[in-house]
Amino acid sequence: MAYELYYWPTIQGxxxxxxxxxxxxxxxxxxxxRQDDGKAMMTLxxxxxxxxxxxxxxxxxxxxxxxxxxxxxxLGPQLGLSPNGDSxxxxxxxxxxxxxxxxxxxxxxHHPVDMMAYxxxxxxxxxxxxxxxxxxxxxxxxxxxxxxxxxxxxxxxxLVGDRLTYADLSLFQLVEGLTYAFPTATARVLKSTPxxxxxxDRVAALPLIAAYIDSDRRIPFNQDGVFRRYPELxx
Amino acid sequence: MAYELYYWPTIQGxxxxxxxxxxxxxxxxxxxxRQDDGKAMMTLxxxxxxxxxxxxxxxxxxxxxxxxxxxxxxLGPQLGLSPNGDSxxxxxxxxxxxxxxxxxxxxxxHHPVDMMAYxxxxxxxxxxxxxxxxxxxxxxxxxxxxxxxxxxxxxxxxLVGDRLTYADLSLFQLVEGLTYAFPTATARVLKSTPxxxxxxDRVAALPLIAAYIDSDRRIPFNQDGVFRRYPELxx
Numbered sequence: 152m153a154y155e156l157y158y159w160p161t162i163q164g165x166x167x168x169x170x171x172x173x174x175x176x177x178x179x180x181x182x183x184x185r186q187d188d189g190k191a192m193m194t195l196x197x198x199x200x201x202x203x204x205x206x207x208x209x210x211x212x213x214x215x216x217x218x219x220x221x222x223x224x225x226l227g228p229q230l231g232l233s234p235n236g237d238s239x240x241x242x243x244x245x246x247x248x249x250x251x252x253x254x255x256x257x258x259x260x261h262h263p264v265d266m267m268a269y270x271x272x273x274x275x276x277x278x279x280x281x282x283x284x285x286x287x288x289x290x291x292x293x294x295x296x297x298x299x300x301x302x303x304x305x306x307x308x309x310l311v312g313d314r315l316t317y318a319d320l321s322l323f324q325l326v327e328g329l330t331y332a333f334p335t336a337t338a339r340v341l342k343s344t345p346x347x348x349x350x351x352d353r354v355a356a357l358p359l360i361a362a363y364i365d366s367d368r369r370i371p372f373n374q375d376g377v378f379r380r381y382p383e384l385x386x
Numbered sequence: 387m388a389y390e391l392y393y394w395p396t397i398q399g400x401x402x403x404x405x406x407x408x409x410x411x412x413x414x415x416x417x418x419x420r421q422d423d424g425k426a427m428m429t430l431x432x433x434x435x436x437x438x439x440x441x442x443x444x445x446x447x448x449x450x451x452x453x454x455x456x457x458x459x460x461l462g463p464q465l466g467l468s469p470n471g472d473s474x475x476x477x478x479x480x481x482x483x484x485x486x487x488x489x490x491x492x493x494x495x496h497h498p499v500d501m502m503a504y505x506x507x508x509x510x511x512x513x514x515x516x517x518x519x520x521x522x523x524x525x526x527x528x529x530x531x532x533x534x535x536x537x538x539x540x541x542x543x544x545l546v547g548d549r550l551t552y553a554d555l556s557l558f559q560l561v562e563g564l565t566y567a568f569p570t571a572t573a574r575v576l577k578s579t580p581x582x583x584x585x586x587d588r589v590a591a592l593p594l595i596a597a598y599i600d601s602d603r604r605i606p607f608n609q610d611g612v613f614r615r616y617p618e619l620x621x
Contacts, residue, residue, distance in 0.1 A: 249439045
């Protein structure tokens with residue numbers, strides 16, 4: 152039985168954290184909206200017994216689960232991307248939720264005051280929010296990830312224990328996304344987070360991830376996703 | 387062995403979702419910062435083997451877990467506030483994460499462009515963000531909760547299955563918080579969400595919760611928490 156991923160078909164967005172887990176776990180899955188332009192997704196948003204507030208959501212058989220961190224906490228054990236034990240899984244979940252906070256803040260740099268309006272309708276506010284994000288938040292979040300890696304009793308190769316989990320895949324995506332959206336500010340921070348950079352490189356070198364990134368299943372970054380490159384917001 | 391909750395000692399804030407679960411579950415716990423004004427919290431932020439990005443975090447023995455939804459997903463089964471089964475727990479987690487998104491948006495109404503600056507330094511932006519929040523988001527989130535209750539195969543008394551879970555406690559807190567911060571806008575929405583109102587009332591009537599709300603352990607809403615009453619942001 153294949154997993155069915157429902158997400159916007161033209162962006163990486165929040166769905167990319169799920170795609171990376173499915174790919175790294177070698178899962179049998181269908182990225183449904185890329186085949187039907189989102190039609191089934193819009194229907195299922197309404198008709199699912201467990202309706203999702205927003206995409207992405209993942210279906211397996213008669214079960215549909217939404218919210219990135221909830222999907223990953225559910226999927227991780229099935230794909231071998233979670234540690235054993237409730238407490239270690241809680242710690243992994245905590246890390247993922249902290250990354251989710253960073254994603255939300257990255258989104259709000261281009262939509263600080265009205266998420267239903269265009270960026271062009273909130274550019275001064277976006278400039279101010281982005282400045283605070285660049286000056287304080289990127290460093291605080293990636294510095295925290297560096298600390299987590301440094302404190303890992305099993306060594307700094309992975310965030311939790313001594314093997315890959317879904318949070319490492321998400322950290323890869325965060326570094327890629329921040330580098331796309333804020334290349335100058337992110338490069339400055341990455342100089343002081345060598346373990347984070349090493350995780351990014353280690354994930355990129357995983358055979359299944361390297362193959363995915365080379366495939367047309369990986370949608371390029373663009374100006375409709377969470378991470379957007381507006382040069383006026385970087386420095 | 388008692389749970390130790392670490393959170394800011396003068397606000398409900400995000401810690402309140404944990405306090406409500408501990409209280410409703412009849413847990414033996416200490417709200418540590420209310421005894422030492424946050425000193426141990428600030429130390430543990432740095433020294434924990436699993437460091438938290440921000441409060442709240444909860445310690446039990448040698449394990450410390452942060453992030454509200456991760457704490458609740460870990461704590462729920464221990465306190466009888468989660469359903470059985472990985473899939474139902476994933477659904478509960480999804481609901482909690484959607485509520486967490488609403489909390490983050492409520493916070494951003496008074497801090498839309500710079501979370502390290504005061505509200506007074508971003509009032510025009512706060513007015514615009516609050517308008518979008520009042521006009522679209524409160525209704526969308528509470529309408530979604532109403533839909534979840536309506537679709538529950540076990541009936542609309544609780545969000546998941548036929549008994550109380552931690553998400554019901556959180557929904558109570560959301561209604562209380564939104565009503566405090568945006569009384570006019572929230573009252574308007576609640577007219578069309580009778581199941582949500584009923585959950586709020588049902589939680590308030592739980593003996594352990596009623597006793598908690600009457601106690602001095604429940605910190606009153608105030609202008610330092612997530613939910614703040616600025617009359618100029620409501621209508």
